[in-house]
Amino acid sequence: MKYRIDRFEGAFVILEYDTESGQAFISVLRNMLPENLTEGDILVYTETGWELCREETDSRRQTLAERRRRMLRRN
Numbered sequence: 558m559k560y561r562i563d564r565f566e567g568a569f570v571i572l573e574y575d576t577e578s579g580q581a582f583i584s585v586l587r588n589m590l591p592e593n594l595t596e597g598d599i600l601v602y603t604e605t606g607w608e609l610c611r612e613e614t615d616s617r618r619q620t621l622a623e624r625r626r627r628m629l630r631r632n
Contacts, residue, residue, distance in 0.1 A: 559610065560600045572600065597621075 560572040560583070569584040590600065590607045599610040599617060 558601070559613070560602070562594055562596050562598045562600065564596060570594070 558574055560574045563571045563573040563582065565571075565587070566584070568587055570587050570590055572583050572585055573580050574583070575581075585607070591609050594600075594609065597614065597618065599613045600607050601610055602608075
């Protein structure tokens with residue numbers, strides 16, 4: 558399952574994930590995650606712990622940036 562960093566709240570990171578009925582959230586202690594994360598990063602939980610999905614994060618950011626550009630051109 559893939560999780561997106563929604564926000565940081567003190568010692569916790571709020572992760573969003575997709576379910577059959579929509580989105581859901583969990584909170585994870587910040588020190589349980591890799592360092593230098595930012596909002597929007599994509600994570601997976603593996604046998605060895607949390608890992609950043611760099612390629613998927615970059616791809617998602619490019620897709621969102623393109624959507625913003627298209628929306629701005631329409632206005």
